[in-house]
Amino acid sequence: MKLKDNYQALWEKLPITITDDQFEKLEKLMDAVVEMNQKLNLTRITDYEDFAVRHLFDSLAVNMPAGELVLDVGTGGGFPGLPLAVCYPERRFTLLDATAKKIEAVKIIAEKASIHNVNFLIGRAEELSRNEQYRESYDIVVSRAVASYAVLSELCLPFVKRGGCFLAWKGPGGEEELADAGKATILLGGNQPEIKDKNVLKNRGVHVIIFCEKKRETPRKYPRPFGQIKKKPLN
Ligand code: SAH
Numbered sequence: 712m713k714l715k716d717n718y719q720a721l722w723e724k725l726p727i728t729i730t731d732d733q734f735e736k737l738e739k740l741m742d743a744v745v746e747m748n749q750k751l752n753l754t755r756i757t758d759y760e761d762f763a764v765r766h767l768f769d770s771l772a773v774n775m776p777a778g779e780l781v782l783d784v785g786t787g788g789g790f791p792g793l794p795l796a797v798c799y800p801e802r803r804f805t806l807l808d809a810t811a812k813k814i815e816a817v818k819i820i821a822e823k824a825s826i827h828n829v830n831f832l833i834g835r836a837e838e839l840s841r842n843e844q845y846r847e848s849y850d851i852v853v854s855r856a857v858a859s860y861a862v863l864s865e866l867c868l869p870f871v872k873r874g875g876c877f878l879a880w881k882g883p884g885g886e887e888e889l890a891d892a893g894k895a896t897i898l899l900g901g902n903q904p905e906i907k908d909k910n911v912l913k914n915r916g917v918h919v920i921i922f923c924e925k926k927r928e929t930p931r932k933y934p935r936p937f938g939q940i941k942k943k944p945l946n
Pocket of ligand 1: 784785786787788789790791807808809810813834835836837854855857
Protein backbone atom coordinates (compact mmCIF):
# COMPACT_ATOMS: atom_id res chain seq x y z
CA MET A 712 0.00 0.00 0.00
CA LYS A 713 1.59 3.19 -1.22
CA LEU A 714 0.06 5.47 1.39
CA LYS A 715 1.15 3.28 4.28
CA ASP A 716 4.57 2.35 2.87
CA ASN A 717 5.71 5.73 1.54
CA TYR A 718 4.38 8.17 4.09
CA GLN A 719 5.23 6.68 7.46
CA ALA A 720 6.98 9.86 8.57
CA LEU A 721 3.63 11.62 8.23
CA TRP A 722 1.12 9.12 9.58
CA GLU A 723 3.19 8.08 12.56
CA LYS A 724 2.89 11.62 13.92
CA LEU A 725 -0.91 11.56 13.80
CA PRO A 726 -2.81 11.29 17.09
CA ILE A 727 -4.53 8.09 15.86
CA THR A 728 -3.53 4.66 14.64
CA ILE A 729 -4.67 3.79 11.12
CA THR A 730 -5.43 0.12 10.44
CA ASP A 731 -4.61 -1.59 7.12
CA ASP A 732 -8.28 -1.69 6.27
CA GLN A 733 -8.50 2.07 6.85
CA PHE A 734 -5.39 2.74 4.74
CA GLU A 735 -7.10 0.86 1.94
CA LYS A 736 -10.24 2.96 2.27
CA LEU A 737 -8.19 6.17 2.28
CA GLU A 738 -6.52 5.11 -0.97
CA LYS A 739 -9.89 4.32 -2.53
CA LEU A 740 -11.17 7.67 -1.31
CA MET A 741 -8.25 9.41 -2.96
CA ASP A 742 -8.82 7.60 -6.29
CA ALA A 743 -12.54 8.39 -6.20
CA VAL A 744 -11.98 12.11 -5.53
CA VAL A 745 -9.44 12.39 -8.35
CA GLU A 746 -11.85 10.56 -10.69
CA MET A 747 -14.86 12.74 -9.75
CA ASN A 748 -12.68 15.80 -10.09
CA GLN A 749 -12.54 15.25 -13.85
CA LYS A 750 -16.27 15.98 -14.03
CA LEU A 751 -16.61 18.52 -11.26
CA ASN A 752 -14.10 20.90 -9.75
CA LEU A 753 -13.77 19.59 -6.20
CA THR A 754 -10.10 20.33 -5.55
CA ARG A 755 -7.04 21.83 -7.21
CA ILE A 756 -4.92 19.20 -5.54
CA THR A 757 -4.57 15.99 -7.51
CA ASP A 758 -0.85 15.17 -7.29
CA TYR A 759 -0.55 12.04 -5.10
CA GLU A 760 1.78 13.44 -2.46
CA ASP A 761 0.05 16.79 -2.31
CA PHE A 762 -3.27 15.03 -1.86
CA ALA A 763 -1.93 12.77 0.87
CA VAL A 764 -0.39 15.67 2.78
CA ARG A 765 -2.92 18.43 2.29
CA HIS A 766 -6.17 16.48 2.21
CA LEU A 767 -5.79 13.15 3.96
CA PHE A 768 -3.23 13.69 6.71
CA ASP A 769 -4.28 17.29 7.28
CA SER A 770 -7.85 16.14 7.93
CA LEU A 771 -6.57 13.54 10.39
CA ALA A 772 -4.08 15.74 12.29
CA VAL A 773 -6.56 16.49 15.05
CA ASN A 774 -7.04 15.29 18.60
CA MET A 775 -10.71 14.42 18.25
CA PRO A 776 -12.69 15.11 21.41
CA ALA A 777 -15.27 12.53 22.52
CA GLY A 778 -18.68 12.67 20.82
CA GLU A 779 -20.64 10.44 18.49
CA LEU A 780 -22.35 12.89 16.15
CA VAL A 781 -20.04 14.96 13.96
CA LEU A 782 -21.06 17.60 11.38
CA ASP A 783 -18.70 18.88 8.65
CA VAL A 784 -19.81 22.36 7.52
CA GLY A 785 -18.79 23.24 3.92
CA THR A 786 -17.37 19.79 3.24
CA GLY A 787 -16.69 20.50 -0.48
CA GLY A 788 -15.04 17.33 -1.81
CA GLY A 789 -15.43 15.71 1.63
CA PHE A 790 -12.72 17.27 3.83
CA PRO A 791 -12.10 16.85 6.66
CA GLY A 792 -15.29 14.74 7.01
CA LEU A 793 -14.53 11.70 4.83
CA PRO A 794 -11.02 10.84 6.13
CA LEU A 795 -12.31 11.31 9.69
CA ALA A 796 -15.26 9.00 8.95
CA VAL A 797 -12.81 6.32 7.78
CA CYS A 798 -10.68 6.56 10.92
CA TYR A 799 -13.53 6.93 13.45
CA PRO A 800 -15.89 4.20 12.22
CA GLU A 801 -17.86 4.13 15.48
CA ARG A 802 -19.00 7.74 15.02
CA ARG A 803 -21.66 9.13 12.70
CA PHE A 804 -20.66 11.94 10.30
CA THR A 805 -22.97 14.39 8.53
CA LEU A 806 -21.44 16.17 5.53
CA LEU A 807 -23.04 19.52 4.72
CA ASP A 808 -22.55 21.78 1.72
CA ALA A 809 -24.56 24.49 0.01
CA THR A 810 -23.78 23.06 -3.44
CA ALA A 811 -25.97 20.08 -4.34
CA LYS A 812 -23.56 18.91 -7.05
CA LYS A 813 -20.72 18.62 -4.54
CA ILE A 814 -22.82 16.59 -2.12
CA GLU A 815 -23.96 14.30 -4.94
CA ALA A 816 -20.29 13.77 -5.83
CA VAL A 817 -19.30 13.16 -2.20
CA LYS A 818 -22.07 10.54 -1.92
CA ILE A 819 -20.57 8.64 -4.86
CA ILE A 820 -17.05 9.00 -3.44
CA ALA A 821 -18.19 7.63 -0.04
CA GLU A 822 -19.86 4.68 -1.73
CA LYS A 823 -16.78 3.89 -3.84
CA ALA A 824 -14.58 3.94 -0.75
CA SER A 825 -17.11 1.85 1.26
CA ILE A 826 -17.60 4.58 3.87
CA HIS A 827 -21.00 3.93 5.41
CA ASN A 828 -21.08 5.99 8.63
CA VAL A 829 -22.01 9.18 6.76
CA ASN A 830 -25.17 11.24 6.11
CA PHE A 831 -25.52 14.16 3.74
CA LEU A 832 -27.15 17.57 3.98
CA ILE A 833 -27.58 20.05 1.16
CA GLY A 834 -28.18 23.67 2.11
CA ARG A 835 -26.73 26.80 3.60
CA ALA A 836 -25.44 26.38 7.13
CA GLU A 837 -27.07 29.59 8.37
CA GLU A 838 -30.46 28.36 7.15
CA LEU A 839 -30.22 24.72 8.24
CA SER A 840 -29.20 25.63 11.81
CA ARG A 841 -32.54 27.45 12.19
CA ASN A 842 -34.26 24.08 11.73
CA GLU A 843 -34.91 22.38 15.12
CA GLN A 844 -33.91 19.05 13.62
CA TYR A 845 -30.31 20.25 13.31
CA ARG A 846 -29.93 23.10 15.81
CA GLU A 847 -27.84 22.23 18.90
CA SER A 848 -27.82 18.62 17.66
CA TYR A 849 -24.15 17.68 17.11
CA ASP A 850 -21.43 16.77 19.60
CA ILE A 851 -18.69 18.08 17.33
CA VAL A 852 -18.78 20.47 14.36
CA VAL A 853 -15.70 20.57 12.10
CA SER A 854 -14.92 22.92 9.22
CA ARG A 855 -11.98 23.63 6.92
CA ALA A 856 -11.34 26.45 4.45
CA VAL A 857 -14.86 27.91 4.47
CA ALA A 858 -14.76 31.43 5.98
CA SER A 859 -12.97 33.69 8.44
CA TYR A 860 -13.17 32.54 12.06
CA ALA A 861 -15.78 35.11 13.14
CA VAL A 862 -18.05 34.25 10.17
CA LEU A 863 -17.45 30.53 10.61
CA SER A 864 -18.38 30.68 14.31
CA GLU A 865 -21.82 32.01 13.41
CA LEU A 866 -22.23 29.31 10.74
CA CYS A 867 -21.10 26.47 13.01
CA LEU A 868 -21.76 27.09 16.72
CA PRO A 869 -25.59 27.05 16.45
CA PHE A 870 -25.33 23.35 15.42
CA VAL A 871 -23.28 22.34 18.48
CA LYS A 872 -24.93 20.76 21.55
CA ARG A 873 -24.15 22.29 24.93
CA GLY A 874 -21.05 20.50 26.19
CA GLY A 875 -19.94 19.82 22.60
CA CYS A 876 -17.32 21.65 20.57
CA PHE A 877 -16.46 23.35 17.29
CA LEU A 878 -13.12 22.69 15.53
CA ALA A 879 -11.88 24.96 12.73
CA TRP A 880 -8.92 24.05 10.50
CA LYS A 881 -7.10 27.29 9.69
CA GLY A 882 -4.05 28.43 7.75
CA PRO A 883 -1.08 30.25 9.23
CA GLY A 884 -3.28 33.33 9.79
CA GLY A 885 -5.40 31.36 12.26
CA GLU A 886 -3.86 32.95 15.33
CA GLU A 887 -4.54 36.44 14.06
CA GLU A 888 -8.09 35.58 13.02
CA LEU A 889 -8.69 34.26 16.49
CA ALA A 890 -7.58 37.53 18.03
CA ASP A 891 -9.85 39.44 15.60
CA ALA A 892 -12.85 37.22 16.25
CA GLY A 893 -12.97 38.76 19.74
CA LYS A 894 -16.30 38.11 21.31
CA ALA A 895 -17.96 36.17 18.45
CA THR A 896 -17.84 32.76 20.11
CA ILE A 897 -18.91 34.16 23.49
CA LEU A 898 -21.99 35.83 21.93
CA LEU A 899 -22.85 32.53 20.24
CA GLY A 900 -22.68 30.47 23.47
CA GLY A 901 -19.09 29.26 23.17
CA ASN A 902 -16.10 29.55 25.47
CA GLN A 903 -12.94 31.47 24.67
CA PRO A 904 -11.45 29.53 21.71
CA GLU A 905 -7.87 28.27 21.71
CA ILE A 906 -5.42 26.70 19.29
CA LYS A 907 -5.08 23.01 20.14
CA ASP A 908 -3.33 21.29 17.24
CA LYS A 909 -0.62 22.52 14.93
CA ASN A 910 0.05 20.56 11.76
CA VAL A 911 3.14 21.16 9.66
CA LEU A 912 2.18 20.29 6.09
CA LYS A 913 5.56 18.97 4.94
CA ASN A 914 7.00 22.19 3.37
CA ARG A 915 3.51 23.29 2.40
CA GLY A 916 2.79 25.65 5.26
CA VAL A 917 1.10 25.14 8.58
CA HIS A 918 -2.45 24.49 9.67
CA VAL A 919 -3.76 25.16 13.14
CA ILE A 920 -6.97 23.81 14.60
CA ILE A 921 -8.99 26.21 16.70
CA PHE A 922 -11.00 24.53 19.43
CA CYS A 923 -14.09 26.10 20.99
CA GLU A 924 -16.29 24.50 23.62
CA LYS A 925 -20.01 25.25 23.62
CA LYS A 926 -21.21 26.27 27.05
CA ARG A 927 -24.58 27.97 26.66
CA GLU A 928 -27.42 27.77 24.16
CA THR A 929 -26.95 30.03 21.11
CA PRO A 930 -29.35 33.01 21.38
CA ARG A 931 -32.27 32.71 18.94
CA LYS A 932 -31.23 35.80 17.01
CA TYR A 933 -28.24 33.86 15.61
CA PRO A 934 -27.35 32.98 12.95
CA ARG A 935 -28.34 36.13 11.08
CA PRO A 936 -28.94 36.10 7.30
CA PHE A 937 -25.67 35.57 5.42
CA GLY A 938 -25.55 39.15 4.05
CA GLN A 939 -25.41 40.47 7.61
CA ILE A 940 -22.97 37.84 8.86
CA LYS A 941 -20.57 38.77 6.09
CA LYS A 942 -21.05 42.52 6.27
CA LYS A 943 -20.84 42.73 10.05
CA PRO A 944 -19.01 39.71 11.50
CA LEU A 945 -19.40 39.37 15.27
CA ASN A 946 -16.27 40.97 16.66
N1 SAH B 1 -13.88 21.83 3.43
C1 SAH B 1 -13.44 21.56 2.09
C2 SAH B 1 -14.00 22.55 1.06
C3 SAH B 1 -13.65 24.00 1.23
S1 SAH B 1 -14.35 25.03 -0.06
C4 SAH B 1 -11.91 21.51 2.06
O1 SAH B 1 -11.29 21.89 3.03
O2 SAH B 1 -11.35 21.09 1.04
C5 SAH B 1 -15.70 25.75 0.81
C6 SAH B 1 -17.00 24.96 0.69
O3 SAH B 1 -17.93 25.55 1.62
C7 SAH B 1 -17.64 25.06 -0.68
O4 SAH B 1 -17.92 23.75 -1.15
C8 SAH B 1 -18.94 25.86 -0.46
O5 SAH B 1 -20.01 25.39 -1.25
C9 SAH B 1 -19.20 25.62 1.03
N2 SAH B 1 -19.91 26.73 1.71
C10 SAH B 1 -19.54 28.03 1.77
N3 SAH B 1 -20.41 28.75 2.53
C11 SAH B 1 -21.36 27.87 2.95
C12 SAH B 1 -22.53 28.00 3.76
N4 SAH B 1 -22.89 29.16 4.27
N5 SAH B 1 -23.27 26.90 4.00
C13 SAH B 1 -22.90 25.70 3.47
N6 SAH B 1 -21.80 25.51 2.71
C14 SAH B 1 -21.04 26.57 2.44
